[in-house]
Amino acid sequence: MELKKINDYTWEIPKHADMKVSAVIYASENLLAGVKGDKTLQQAKNVACLLGIQRKAYVMPDAHQGYGFPIGGVAAFDGKEGIISPGGVGYDINCRVRLLKTDFYEKDILEKRKLLLSEIFKEVPAGVGKGGTMRLSRKILEEVCTKGAEWAVQNGYGTKGDLLKTEENGRMKDADPSYLSPRAFERGIPQLGTLGAGNHFLEIQKVSEIFDQDVAKIFGIHSLGQIMIMIHCGSRGLGHQVASDYIRYMENKFGTKGLPDRELINAPIRSDLGSRYYKSMGAGVNFAFANRQMIAHLVRTVFNKVMGSSEGMDQVYDVCHNVAKFEQHTIDGKEKEVCIHRKGATRSFGPGRKEIPEVYRGVGQPVLIPGSMGTASYILVGTKKAEELSFGSTAHGAGRVMSRHEAIRRFRGEEIKRDLERKGIELQSTSWKGVAEEASQAYKDVDEVVRVSHLAGIGQLVAKVVPLGVMKG
Amino acid sequence: MEKYKFMHHTADAKFQAFGQTLEEAFSHAALAIASLMWDQDKIEGKLTIPIEVRGKDLQQLLVNFLEEILYLFETKGFLLGSVEDLTIHKNEGKFSLRALFIGDEYSSLYEIFGDVKAITYNEMAIKENAPFMVQVVADI
Numbered sequence: 045m046e047l048k049k050i051n052d053y054t055w056e057i058p059k060h061a062d063m064k065v066s067a068v069i070y071a072s073e074n075l076l077a078g079v080k081g082d083k084t085l086q087q088a089k090n091v092a093c094l095l096g097i098q099r100k101a102y103v104m105p106d107a108h109q110g111y112g113f114p115i116g117g118v119a120a121f122d123g124k125e126g127i128i129s130p131g132g133v134g135y136d137i138n139c140r141v142r143l144l145k146t147d148f149y150e151k152d153i154l155e156k157r158k159l160l161l162s163e164i165f166k167e168v169p170a171g172v173g174k175g176g177t178m179r180l181s182r183k184i185l186e187e188v189c190t191k192g193a194e195w196a197v198q199n200g201y202g203t204k205g206d207l208l209k210t211e212e213n214g215r216m217k218d219a220d221p222s223y224l225s226p227r228a229f230e231r232g233i234p235q236l237g238t239l240g241a242g243n244h245f246l247e248i249q250k251v252s253e254i255f256d257q258d259v260a261k262i263f264g265i266h267s268l269g270q271i272m273i274m275i276h277c278g279s280r281g282l283g284h285q286v287a288s289d290y291i292r293y294m295e296n297k298f299g300t301k302g303l304p305d306r307e308l309i310n311a312p313i314r315s316d317l318g319s320r321y322y323k324s325m326g327a328g329v330n331f332a333f334a335n336r337q338m339i340a341h342l343v344r345t346v347f348n349k350v351m352g353s354s355e356g357m358d359q360v361y362d363v364c365h366n367v368a369k370f371e372q373h374t375i376d377g378k379e380k381e382v383c384i385h386r387k388g389a390t391r392s393f394g395p396g397r398k399e400i401p402e403v404y405r406g407v408g409q410p411v412l413i414p415g416s417m418g419t420a421s422y423i424l425v426g427t428k429k430a431e432e433l434s435f436g437s438t439a440h441g442a443g444r445v446m447s448r449h450e451a452i453r454r455f456r457g458e459e460i461k462r463d464l465e466r467k468g469i470e471l472q473s474t475s476w477k478g479v480a481e482e483a484s485q486a487y488k489d490v491d492e493v494v495r496v497s498h499l500a501g502i503g504q505l506v507a508k509v510v511p512l513g514v515m516k517g
Numbered sequence: 518m519e520k521y522k523f524m525h526h527t528a529d530a531k532f533q534a535f536g537q538t539l540e541e542a543f544s545h546a547a548l549a550i551a552s553l554m555w556d557q558d559k560i561e562g563k564l565t566i567p568i569e570v571r572g573k574d575l576q577q578l579l580v581n582f583l584e585e586i587l588y589l590f591e592t593k594g595f596l597l598g599s600v601e602d603l604t605i606h607k608n609e610g611k612f613s614l615r616a617l618f619i620g621d622e623y624s625s626l627y628e629i630f631g632d633v634k635a636i637t638y639n640e641m642a643i644k645e646n647a648p649f650m651v652q653v654v655a656d657i
Binding site: 109110111112134135136227230231233234235240244281284285287288291292295296305306307447448449450474475476477478481517 | 523525526529530531573576577580581584587588591592628629630631632634635636637638639640641654656657
């Protein structure tokens with residue numbers, strides 16, 4: 045496949061064969077070598093062939109092979125004539141990251157961090173094999189899926205201030221749980237308020253580097269050594285079931301002929317099925333919003349108990365990684381409504397966009413990029429330029445380079461824990477094997493991913509945080 | 518013949534499951550999925566759950582069948598240990614499958630080490646003659 049170099053961090057697959065637009069990849073030479081080793085580029089090319097795709101298909105610096113769409117893929121489809129695809133959102137709808145700031149410092153928690161972590165581990169259920177602390181009725185779950193984080197705040201989990209600093213204010217307005225299957229409800233009921241396993245985690249971090257003092261201050265990040273809390277989880281089984289259901293409904297209605305990959309199944313955005321998927325996906329997004337809202341509240345409760353206070357533990361932001369949304373973008377000089385699919389990508393809006401919280405509107409939105417277990421994570425700020433370059437999107441994490449199976453074969457959870465302890469990082473997990481799967485060596489270098497984002501101009505560095513304690517689901 | 522083997526896939530779990538019959542290959546695929554979350558050989562066979570799924574073609578049948586494991590685990594805490602009496606029928610171009618899932622309910626005796634989010638169609642392949650083979654990528 046021909047790959048044209050645009051600059052040191054931008055590459056293009058020119059439009060050819062059935063492609064309706066070209067595909068652009070943001071990567072360094074080093075990261076590019078990685079994606080050439082799997083099916084990322086072919087998958088980006090497949091996306092560029094879909095009906096109604098606008099401008100270009102984009103691939104973020106942390107991209108790797110997904111199913112249908114690549115992970116780290118961004119595509120916008122005409123809001124009237126285009127398509128919507130569950131494979132373009134992913135199974136873990138609204139898998140995302142929330143960051144809380146604190147006014148504690150490393151020295152304040154040094155002696156208590158083991159206790160903090162073990163209390164968090166007790167309070168926040170991983171929820172694998174055993175559900176959360178509550179059993180909901182279907183009626184309540186419908187409310188959760190309609191109101192999202194608002195439901196959680198109304199029920200005593202967190203504050204209205206949290207909602208203002210959550211993407212979509214914690215609620216997708218078009219969500220409609222009446223389109224969910226009974227199975228989606230059944231899978232959702234035991235899992236609300238749970239973290240989940242796999243790559244999901246909760247970290248106690250400290251700020252280790254500040255790149256942009258002014259922006260950092262606006263985000264609530266004021267000093268080195270300041271303690272932060274990062275929560276990474278998604279919509280759990282409810283969201284997974286929505287994706288599986290709608291892939292099946294769309295296959296049954298439209299068939300799979302002519303699709304280069306069955307996971308690219310889609311529906312016209314204005315069709316009944318397309319609209320039902322969008323509203324069901326919204327319900328999944330809201331479930332995830334509520335879930336993270338509850339977990340954040342539980343973390344504050346633990347800080348109250350162990351540290352005597354949770355004062356100043358304000359939310360920095362909560363960003364989506366797997367989602368489809370209607371947004372206005374300039375295409376060929378004209379404002380146009382498009383349905384953006386971000387699969388393993390973070391929205392990265394710059395200053396001025398009405399979608400971002402008022403307090404951040406002068407500088408751009410916070411972009412939260414978690415690293416792999418035990419490595420650094422980053423806080424970036426969205427840019428105006430990103431709107432032109434990637435429909436206002438950037439990377440979402442480190443991105444895997446090694447299969448989980450290979451990781452289990454090569455690493456041992458107990459050794460990883462000892463290594464982390466030597467670096468001063470506490471680890472709590474339900475499973476050693478689960479820890480081995482998430483070994484940092486199985487991931488790309490997150491430092492390189494954010495460097496490329498910064499230099500390509502799609503998300504700029506604000507601060508770096510490193511873990512002091514990790515809870516892996 | 519080995520029951521299943523895992524292959525290289527960056528993000529997800531890709532495997533091939535084998536059998537002298539298509540039914541056997543499907544049964545072994547179920548064990549491969551279970552092996553991503555718990556050690557299926559250690560699960561006591563205290564419970565038997567009859568399952569029945571349909572599909573408009575074999576691939577959809579396989580996805581729907583393997584999704585049953587996730588559904589039963591997440592909603593009933595059921596851990597699959599083995600599969601028995603699996604039969605596949607074709608009727609007017611559509612497929613149906615029946616089987617018995619043997620296993621146990623989750624308790625702290627068992628270690629859950631992974632989470633399978635979904636069964637995907639990505640790189641799915643079904644070899645419909647002996648030795649039978651199904652290839653699946655699970656989203657984990």
